[in-house]
Amino acid sequence: SILLAFTACEETERAFPEYENLEHGAYARQLTKTGTFFLTDVDNSAIDISVEFYDENDGKDVASYSWVVEYIDKANGGATSVAPVNILTIDAGAFSTNPDTGLPFTSFGFTLAEVFSTLGITAADVDGGSTFRFNATLTLNDGRTFTAANTGSNVISSAPFRGLFSFDADLLCTSNLEGTYEATTVGWCGDTGPT
Numbered sequence: 001s002i003l004l005a006f007t008a009c010e011e012t013e014r015a016f017p018e019y020e021n022l023e024h025g026a027y028a029r030q031l032t033k034t035g036t037f038f039l040t041d042v043d044n045s046a047i048d049i050s051v052e053f054y055d056e057n058d059g060k061d062v063a064s065y066s067w068v069v070e071y072i073d074k075a076n077g078g079a080t081s082v083a084p085v086n087i088l089t090i091d092a093g094a095f096s097t098n099p100d101t102g103l104p105f106t107s108f109g110f111t112l113a114e115v116f117s118t119l120g121i122t123a124a125d126v127d128g129g130s131t132f133r134f135n136a137t138l139t140l141n142d143g144r145t146f147t148a149a150n151t152g153s154n155v156i157s158s159a160p161f162r163g164l165f166s167f168d169a170d171l172l173c174t175s176n177l178e179g180t181y182e183a184t185t186v187g188w189c190g191d192t193g194p195t
Contacts, residue, residue, distance in 0.1 A: 025146050026055035026062055026138055027155055027163035031098075031105075037112045039128045039171045045112035051164055052103040053095070055140065059104040064139045065090045069110070071119055072168075075127035084135065087118045110134070110169075128173040136165045 028051040035047035053059035066089035071082040090106050098105035115132055116122055138146045148156060148165035155163040 025144075025151065026053065026059070026140055027146060027151060027161065027165070028053055028065055028136065028138055030162040030164040033164075033167070035109070037115075037132065037169045037171055038173065039123060039126065040173050042112050042116070042123055046109050047169055048107070048109040049164070050105070050107040052098045052101060052105045053138075054103065058102070061140050061142070062095075062104060062138060063092050063141045065106065066137050066139070067110075068135050068137075069115055069118060070133050070135075071121065071126065072131040072133055073127065074130045080125060080127075082119045082121060084133075085118050085120075087115070087134075126171060128171050130171050132169045132171070134167050134169065138165075 031050045031052060033047065033049045035045070037045045037047065051065070053062045053065070055061045067087050068084040069087045070084040071080070072078070073080040087110065088108060090108060092104065095104040095106050097103070135148060140146075146165070151163055151165055155161045156165060
């Protein structure tokens with residue numbers, strides 16, 4: 001019992017640091033993201049996005065939000081992939097204020113034609129089913145930067161946060177299939193089902 005008494009009086013270290021001692025980051029919360037890239041309709045393909053910014057100072061310490069894009073060739077084992085190139089930087093001076101939350105806010109978009117131009121390629125250089133990968137860097141006034149690589153997965157993937165640091169845009173092909181088609185279903189072991 002004497003040993004227990006001494007043990008109980010020992011000062012124990014906390015397993016986790018206090019909140020005030022943790023580094024506080026920042027992220028862009030995705031509000032909307034719409035659009036698709038169609039290889040067969042380059043001129044009308046665009047992706048539009050809106051975000052608001054969070055940090056310990058209600059998003060006011062965000063200096064800029066910038067994006068790079070790369071082409072990932074899935075059809076030829078990466079033979080025609082193109083390395084990341086800067087495509088967009090939005091400085092804090094261009095942010096507006098979200099009337100619903102009072103946080104800094106911005107809307108922006110990427111057209112497929114702009115992506116081709118940025119990467120120095122054309123529709124003839126890519127294949128349907130391949131991907132454009134977009135990655136963002138959020139920079140604070142003190143010079144710290146936050147990306148998908150140094151932001152927790154909960155901030156990026158969980159619904160309350162929806163931190164937008166990266167996304168893939170697959171190159172799709174529109175279909176000319178229309179009309180009525182008749183089909184026959186063949187079940188297990190060659191049994192013919194209803195038409």
